[in-house]
Amino acid sequence: MILVTGGAGFIGANFVLDWLARSDEPILNLDLLTYAGNLETLAMLRGDARHVFVQGDICDRALVERLLAEYKPRAIVHFAAESHVDRSIHGPAAFVRTNVEGTFTLLEAARTYRSTLEAGIQAAFRFLHISTDEVYGSLGPQDPPFAETKTYEPNSPYSASKAASDHLVRAWHHTYGLPVLTTNCSNNYGPWQFPEKLIPLMIVNALAGKPLPVYGDGLNVRDWLYVTDHCSAIREVLARGTPGETYNVGGWNEKANIDIVRTICALLDELRPSPEGSYARLITHVTDRPGHDRRYAIDARKIERELGWRPAETFETGIRKTVQWYLDNPQWIADVQSGAYRDWVAANYGDRGQGA
Known part of the structure; x- marks a missing residue:
């Protein structure tokens, strides 16, 4: 068995579903079910004995220790995190608690648990920490992509909290010998992505008219990674990664935000045409958010070279699949758009007005 934290969130749930589609090894899924955690994403696993779900907080040391002692997982795959930059600007405390204190709690519980294992099992144990490319800061237009050796320069409360958690994971390996692995993804x-993030937000808003x-001039660049590709990378790192190492995971897809939005509009024009005309008519530039990093890009050659x-x-293939999925799953969208979520979107975007 493996323990997955945050397995009801976007990436975590995709990982759980992908893992159990490919393996009979059970998963113990620990998730607090905050606003972005959604058990409906895992509805197909109801009654599946391979999926054990526990609603709980990774900051609850007693709970984590009890679960480790009871289920004896061979690995921890740590997804659980607050992960939205805008939310971190509005309320940074939750990010420090979950991302820093929560990771610390898991590391300490894992260290204690591992010390109780027999030598062979102890040597095979792994703690895989899922992180982000945002810890590296912002790139200029001509700068090389982020390599694993890039200096950390986080610029938002979110990325700073993830950078802190990365440093804790590294320290627990070098100080205590905990066999850790870290991935930094784009x-x-x-x-199943919660519609506060760029791509699902654009799809959902467009369909609703x-x-x-779009923040600022829309020319902020990101590297885009289809979630099932990320899941396959995590499986490879867990199976064959070298303890203490970091692996950057990217999609080799640098795109400006405005180009992403235009691509979504073109796909919707094709797949669900609006009688009002092209969805591109809805594009609205709003005031940029504070500290908005200009460009991220991942150099994923290490994971290719070492793990294949x-x-x-x-x-092009991933975004078409994504748009089609949201068109095919209107009920899932409706279910996650609670009043609290609508209020937050109104507060975050409504105050910005027209921008560049």
């Missing part, structure tokens, strides 16, 4: 997209808010991993999807 922007994920795909099915609402404005498509490359993404299977191009951006």
Whole structure:
């Protein structure tokens, strides 16, 4: 068995579903079910004995220790995190608690648990920490992509909290010998992503005839990684990664935000035409957010060289699959759009007004 934290969130749930589609090894899934955790994403696993779900907080040391002692997982795959930059600007405390204190709690519990294992099992144990490319800061237009050796320069409360957690993971390996692995991924997209993030927000707003808010001039660049490609990378790192090492995971797809939005509009024009005309008419530039990093890009050559991993999807294939999934799953969208979520979107975007 493996323990997955945050397995009801976007990437975590995709990983759980992908893992159990490919393996009979059970998963113990620990998730607090905050606003972005959704058990409906895992509805197909109801009654499946391979999926054990526990609602709980990774900051609850007693709970984590009890679960480790009871289920005896061979590995921890740590997804659980607050992960939205805008939310971190509005409320940074939750990010420090979950991302820093939560990771610390898991590391300490894992260290204690591992010390109780027999020598062979102890040697095989792994703690895999899922992180982000945002810890590296912002790139200029001509700068080389982020390599694993890039200096950390986080610029938002979110990225600072993830950088802190990365440093804790590294320290627990070098100080205590905990066999850790870290992955730093680029922007994920795909099915079951909560509609506060760029791609699902644009799809959902377009279908509702609402404005498509684009920060600033829309030329902020990100590397885009289809979520099932990320899941395959995590499996490879867990199986064959070298303890203490970091692996950058990217999609080799650098795109400006405005180009992403235009691509989504063109796909919707094709797949679900609007009688009002092209969805591009809804694009609205709004005031940029504070400290908005200009460009991220991932150099994923290390994971390819050492573990043989490359993404299977191009951006063109992945974005088409994603748009089609949201068109095919309107009920899932309706279910996650609670009043609290609508209020937050109104507060975050409504105050910005027209921008560049």
